[in-house]
Structure formats: structure tokens, C-alpha cells
Amino acid sequence: MRTRIIGEVMTTDVVRVRPRTPFKELVRLLDQHRIGGLPVVDGDDKVVGVVSATDLVRGRAPRADRWPGRTPTHKIPGVVAAELMSTPAITVHPEQSVPDAARLMERQSIARLPVVDEEDRLVGIATRRDLLRVFLRTDEDIRRQVADDVLAGSLGLARDAVTVFVRDGVVTLKGCLEHRSDIPLAIRSAWRVEGAVGVVNALTYRLDDCPAPRAAHAEP
Incomplete structure (x- = not known):
């Protein structure tokens, strides 16, 4: 009996962003690629967080009242991924089993899991849809x-x-x-x-x- 592993079902072509990626770029990437979330990586490609569409809709866009003393005519600093992302990121490794990853998703109420190597560098992403394909058996x-x-x-x-x-x-x-x-x-x-x-x-x-x-x- 063989249990499939994450490395067999994950997507390796991952759209990723940096901690300083601005709000508008996050929105553009989510819309362009029709995805629900983006892993945030540092300069070594290590996952430091995940920013989801839900994070963007929770009213975290730039607002004047976040910078007291500024008038509406002043330029308000743009919000970036580091301010919106969920951290620490919940990740899995390629050799972990699909059922274990599915249970982790259910437990944490998340729809995607960045897949990392032994040095925590991003190598792929597994979504709820990827895992469900395994369970869609007659x-x-x-x-x-x-x-x-x-x-x-x-x-x-x-x-x-x-x-x-x-x-x-x-x-x-x-x-x-x-x-x-x-x-x-x-x-x-x-x-x-x-x-x-x-x-x-x-x-x-x-x-x-x-x-x-x-x-x-x-x-x-």
C-alpha cells in the first residue's frame, strides 16, 4: 500500500512576494494569477509568512488614521506584505503524506501550504484543490x-x-x-x-x- 506525498501533488511554479511588496502589487498578483494567497519570502527564499486575499480585504489598506498628525493632503506610506501577512507561516515538506497535510489544513483552517526544503526554502505550494484531487476516487x-x-x-x-x-x-x-x-x-x-x-x-x-x-x- 502506497501513500502519496506532497512532492507528487504540489505546484512548483510558485508566485511569491517579498516583505516589502506593496499592497497594490499584492492585489494585482492575486487577481492576475487567480489565486487566494501568496507566500512571502526573504532574500534567501525562506518563507517568512503568507498573505491571503482575506488579509487584504480585512480593511488593512492604507488609512490616514494609521499615521496620526498627517492631513489628507500628506502622502501616506504604502502598506506592504510584511504588515499584512500571517506569520509564522505553516509549512510542510515534500516527503510528508497527503493525508497528513490535509489534516493540517483542516486543523489550521487554511487553504494553502507552502512547501519547503530542509533549509526552509520555498520549493512549491500545496493547495486544498491539489490535495482534494487525491481523495476524488471512486x-x-x-x-x-x-x-x-x-x-x-x-x-x-x-x-x-x-x-x-x-x-x-x-x-x-x-x-x-x-x-x-x-x-x-x-x-x-x-x-x-x-x-x-x-x-x-x-x-x-x-x-x-x-x-x-x-x-x-x-x-x-
């Missing part, structure tokens, strides 16, 4: 991988030992395994299949090889 594709690659292949179970049903990405395992300890392993392995959004356990076992919990002894 139920039959998922069922076949669970039955053939996972249960029969990796775990070495007989092909008629477990029946696999998949509906809307939810995998149901039904059958009888030889040992009780095989059940959690089968469930975990099925859960790791790309595209699986849940696993329903309908498995039974012949032999209970799990040690009974030790009884607690009261102190005298």
Missing part, C-alpha cells in the same frame, strides 16, 4: 485497494475472509478473522487508504489472543 477504486492491496496483500488475509463495502468513501469491513488482534490492524490499514473517509467495523474473530486486563488490587 468507491470501487477504494474497495479494490482495501481488498487486494491491504487485506490480501499487506496483511496476507484470505480473499474470502473479509467482504469490503464502500459507499461515499466509507469503508465497511465484514467477516471473521482468525485472531482478535488482527481486527485493529485491518481497521487502521483500511483507514490509511487514500480516499477513505471512515471505516465501519463489522468484523468478528475465532480466537481471542488479546491478554485480559489485569485486575486492580485494592491497597490493604
Whole structure:
């Protein structure tokens, strides 16, 4: 069973900006490339933050009241990326798995992840859309991988030992395994299949090889 990694799905041609990139240029780049965010990099191409379209719409454009004492006729300094970006940036490495990156996006409520090398230099970007492509698999594709690659292949179970049903990405395992300890392993392995959004356990076992919990002894 093979899990795809970020390096296989990321976009390597990344539109990036510097901390001193002005507000108007940020807007122009987002509009021109039809993207929702831009990684901000320093002189060594290390990611120092991310500025998103949401950041730009939150009323952070230049306003006279941000510079007390200036009249409307004075020139107001332009806002730059460093003032708008979210920092520190949440990043991933190319060798990280797609499911792990998807969970990170969900946990942090973000739509894009800059991809960096071991020295934190920008090498790509992974968007929610990039990751979703991995999960857009048919139920039959998922069922076949669970039955053939996972249960029969990796775990070495007989092909008629477990029946696999998949509906809307939810995998149901039904059958009888030889040992009780095989059940959690089968469930975990099925859960790791790309595209699986849940696993329903309908498995039974012949032999209970799990040690009974030790009884607690009261102190005298």
C-alpha cells in the first residue's frame, strides 16, 4: 500500500512576494494569477509568512488614521506584505503524506501550504484543490485497494475472509478473522487508504489472543 506525498501533488511554479511588496502589487498578483494567497519570502527564499486575499480585504489598506498628525493632503506610506501577512507561516515538506497535510489544513483552517526544503526554502505550494484531487476516487477504486492491496496483500488475509463495502468513501469491513488482534490492524490499514473517509467495523474473530486486563488490587 502506497501513500502519496506532497512532492507528487504540489505546484512548483510558485508566485511569491517579498516583505516589502506593496499592497497594490499584492492585489494585482492575486487577481492576475487567480489565486487566494501568496507566500512571502526573504532574500534567501525562506518563507517568512503568507498573505491571503482575506488579509487584504480585512480593511488593512492604507488609512490616514494609521499615521496620526498627517492631513489628507500628506502622502501616506504604502502598506506592504510584511504588515499584512500571517506569520509564522505553516509549512510542510515534500516527503510528508497527503493525508497528513490535509489534516493540517483542516486543523489550521487554511487553504494553502507552502512547501519547503530542509533549509526552509520555498520549493512549491500545496493547495486544498491539489490535495482534494487525491481523495476524488471512486468507491470501487477504494474497495479494490482495501481488498487486494491491504487485506490480501499487506496483511496476507484470505480473499474470502473479509467482504469490503464502500459507499461515499466509507469503508465497511465484514467477516471473521482468525485472531482478535488482527481486527485493529485491518481497521487502521483500511483507514490509511487514500480516499477513505471512515471505516465501519463489522468484523468478528475465532480466537481471542488479546491478554485480559489485569485486575486492580485494592491497597490493604
